[in-house]
Amino acid sequence: MNPRRLQALRITLLALGSTCMALGPLMLFWPSGWRWEPHQPYYEQMMVGIYFTLGVFLLRAARDPLRHLSLIWLNVWLSIGHASIMAVQSFSGPQHHGHLVADVPALFIAAAVLAALTPRRAASEPPVGTA
DSSP states (O other), X not given: OOHHHHHHHHHHHHHHHHHHHTHHHHHHHOHHHHOOSSOOHHHXXXXXXXXXXXXXXXXXXXXXXXXXXXXXXXXXXXHHXXXXXXXXXXXXXXXXXXXXXXXXXXXXXXXXXXXXXXXXXXXXXXXXXXX
């Protein structure tokens, strides 16, 4: 893998991991973009716990991304699925439109950047069906 691309992937993983770990404060400081109405504290605690944990593992993956391709691709597809669902739900009422300029595009952008930087498989792995 190109060393510049690998470095960009590492930086992206650090940024995304840190953002995932900051979900709780984001919900407090920009509620219209990161918190759903009506306020649902149990749901929010669950989401913060899940994303904080994901953030920790993305930070760990940044050390050696090529050894953590499954985790990175899981994050790509989870982000696409989550953002797609939220995009549709954002149209359910005007109080949810703020998500269309905050967490929805953030997840789509994160997925696109990770997908562009992450190889499909490690260079040492044979293509599927050839082993």
